[in-house]
Amino acid sequence: MSTTSTTTHDVAHDTRESATYAIIGAGLAGAAAAWRLAQSGAEVIVLERDVPASHLGSSHGSARIFRYAYPDPFYVDLVARARRGWDELEAASGQRLITPSGSLDSGVVRRPRELAAALEQVGIEHELLTDAEAAARWSQLRFDSEVLWHPGAGVIDAESSVLAMLELARAAGARVRTGWEAASVRAASSGYVVTSASGATVHAEQVIVAAGGWLPALLADLDLPTGFRGALPDFEVRQENAFHFPYRDAADAVPAPADGGTSWPTFIYKGADIQMYSLPGGRDAGFRGQKIAEYNGGRVIGSARDQDGVIDPANRERVTDFVSRFVPGLELQPYAEATCLFTNVPRDDMIIDRAEGITIVSPCSGQGAKFAPLLGELVYDLVAGSQHAVDRFRAAGQRFAGVPG
Structure with a gap:
């Protein structure tokens, strides 16, 4: 279509x-x-x-996370219902709109064990791994807590x-x-x-x-x-910053095959000092790397009218520091960056x-x-x-x- x-x-x-x-x-x-x-x-x-x-x-763009991991079974079940709608939309449009990737959740604030319990309650496939087990499976990443893996996650082409x-x-x-x-x-x-x-x-x-x-x-x-x-x-609008870091392994920098998934998983890390999310960048940035952003790390603005599209250099530094500590599979210099909008309620x-x-x-x-x-x-x-x-x-x-x- x-x-x-x-x-x-x-x-x-x-x-x-x-x-x-x-x-x-x-x-x-x-x-x-x-x-x-x-x-x-x-x-x-x-x-x-x-x-x-x-x-x-x-x-806008081609890279948003589809994931089941929530600490509340109410939301996990909501995602399961949404997945059925995505299946209908893909069938009706003749397009694959969610590319499989699987997803990793880690960090003491993210509480992987609590997420696993909610997925278990709703019947969503998952594994709870030690940091060593996860590092052995995903050598491009580092972990400092238990890790939740659920293979049903993917990357949404939003546009x-x-x-x-x-x-x-x-x-x-x-x-x-x-x-x-x-x-x-x-x-x-x-x-x-x-x-x-x-x-x-x-x-x-x-x-x-x-x-x-x-x-x-x-x-x-x-x-x-x-x-x-x-x-x-209260509606709080933030101008967030998103950065694309290139894969060190050139073999990862390819579009997902029609019958397969992405070369990297999506992941969410919430630690004591910083909270990050990441996903394969897709056609947003030429399939060359991973999109990484700090959750609610951008400046608060009154509304979308007040966005200026200017990257915050302090935010870039925080994200780059996170990559240096936790993502050895990426180069440390972003090759693309952009701002986007988050609208929050308390x-x-x-x-x-x-x-x-x-x-x-x-x-x-x-x-x-x-x-x-x-x-x-x-x-x-x-x-x-x-x-x-x-x-x-x-x-x-x-x-x-x-x-x-």
Whole structure:
């Protein structure tokens, strides 16, 4: 299936469009919602300020981690449900969107034994290894704790996934408007009017806001009930730094074969002094190395509007030091680097909640990509009225330390 998209730019005379559902944002969450709603026969329009999977958002590129390892069986089971959605999406699109890699979890703060217990409870294949056992199997890495290995993990091609879901949504009748920056959502005599920065309007019975790191800048212009607005958690947006380090062994620097997986695993390390995650870089950086980033190591910004794309040299130094201590299979000089966005809430849960006809979808804390097809199902269930929001994902007035409640 082709994933080429046609760009339709917002101009002032593109007014008075209407749909049952208007979705703000064409990243993974918005595309998933569009796919599932259009699949049900609903009339859907997607409004994207830039282009689908834009580099200005959180769903660009080809390298995101799909993993089962969570300390809470609730989330492990959620990943298992999401995997079934990925299988459906891959079959429908004719593409492999998750490349198998397996994943390693280590570090005293990561608590591999606790993760193993949660995987055991849900029935996910895994092994708990000593640091020596893991080092013997993965000589390109070093470990300072027990290590959890689960082979079902992989690398998600985020951009291709967005385009695949949008193409399936279009095939089911959805419309996608790009270059269409939503500026406000106001209640009308029936439904809502979404107005763009250039004055174009869309009338919708319901609005789904899946704006990622752009959400904080839009919140003040959403017609939300006062009680719901007050219950929303703090949203913290960070400009993270990601670095690609070349493999020392040139044999590792090849695309995964069609019937196989990556040459390296993904891994997450959470120690007493630093927390890192890593995955094969894929076509993001020419398959030449491993993508490594410090979890929540970037600077806090107000919203995606405030990103400047400038790498933090102190962060680069911390990541390079980590590579020198724990990843002997990589060269110490990154050959590519970029910034990206994390949107956090205090409890690290996703937010999927609705007030009247506006639904807020924020798969927060760097974990949303793996759940993408399931997010579409959860949004459909919520807005179509077939079930209430999962209580775990309701707006709950969470506040970061030092922020007034």
